[in-house]
Amino acid sequence: MSADKDFTYAQVAEHSTKKDLYLVIHDKVYNTTAFVDEHPGGEEVLLDVGGQDATEAFEDVGHSDEAREILEGLLIGNLKRKEGDPKPKLSTTTSATTSTNNAAGLGIGLYAIILIGAGLAFGAYKYLQTQEGKA
Numbered sequence: 285m286s287a288d289k290d291f292t293y294a295q296v297a298e299h300s301t302k303k304d305l306y307l308v309i310h311d312k313v314y315n316t317t318a319f320v321d322e323h324p325g326g327e328e329v330l331l332d333v334g335g336q337d338a339t340e341a342f343e344d345v346g347h348s349d350e351a352r353e354i355l356e357g358l359l360i361g362n363l364k365r366k367e368g369d370p371k372p373k374l375s376t377t378t379s380a381t382t383s384t385n386n387a388a389g390l391g392i393g394l395y396a397i398i399l400i401g402a403g404l405a406f407g408a409y410k411y412l413q414t415q416e417g418k419a
C-alpha cells in the first residue's frame with residue numbers, strides 16, 4: 285500500500301463509516317477499517333472521529349508505543365490542508381495561548397493601577413505643599 289498519497293480534508297471526510305474508516309492524526313491519514321474491530325478502546329470511539337482529525341482524541345488517551353506502531357501500519361498518506369479546513373487540533377497549544385492572553389491582560393491592568401496610584405500620590409504631595417505655604 286502506498287503511503288505517500290495526498291488527501292484533502294474533504295476526501296478524508298468521505299470515509300467515515302465502519303466499513304470504510306479514515307482518521308487524521310498529526311496531519312497523516314490512516315485507514316483504520318481493518319483495525320476498528322480490534323481496537324482495545326472499542327469501535328465506538330474510532331467511529332466518533334471517523335473521517336475527521338482525531339489527533340486530540342488519540343493523544344488525550346496517552347496511547348502506548350505499541351499503539352503508535354499499529355498506527356504506522358495503517359498509514360496511507362498525508363493530509364493536504366486547504367484554506368478554511370479545520371485547524372490541527374492540539375489542546376496544549378490552545379490553553380497556552382489563552383493563559384498568555386490572560387497574563388497580558390493582567391499586566392495592563394496592573395500597569396494602570398500603578399499609574400493611577402502614582403498620580404494620586406503626586407496630587408497629595410502637591411496639595412500638602414500648598415497647605416504648608418498657607419501655614
Ligand code: HEM
Binds near residue numbers: 307338348349
Ligand atoms: C488508529 C488509531 C488508534 C490506534 C492504532 C489505537 C490503538 C490502541 C491500542 C493498541 C490500545 C491499547 C492500549 C495502548 O497500547 O495504548 C488502545 C487503547 C485505547 N484507545 Fe486507542 N487507538 C487509536 C485511536 C483511538 C482514538 C481516536 C480514541 C478516542 C478516544 C482511542 C481511545 C482509546 C481508549 C479509551 C483506550 C483505552 C482502553 C482501555 O484501556 O480499556 N483510541 N488504543
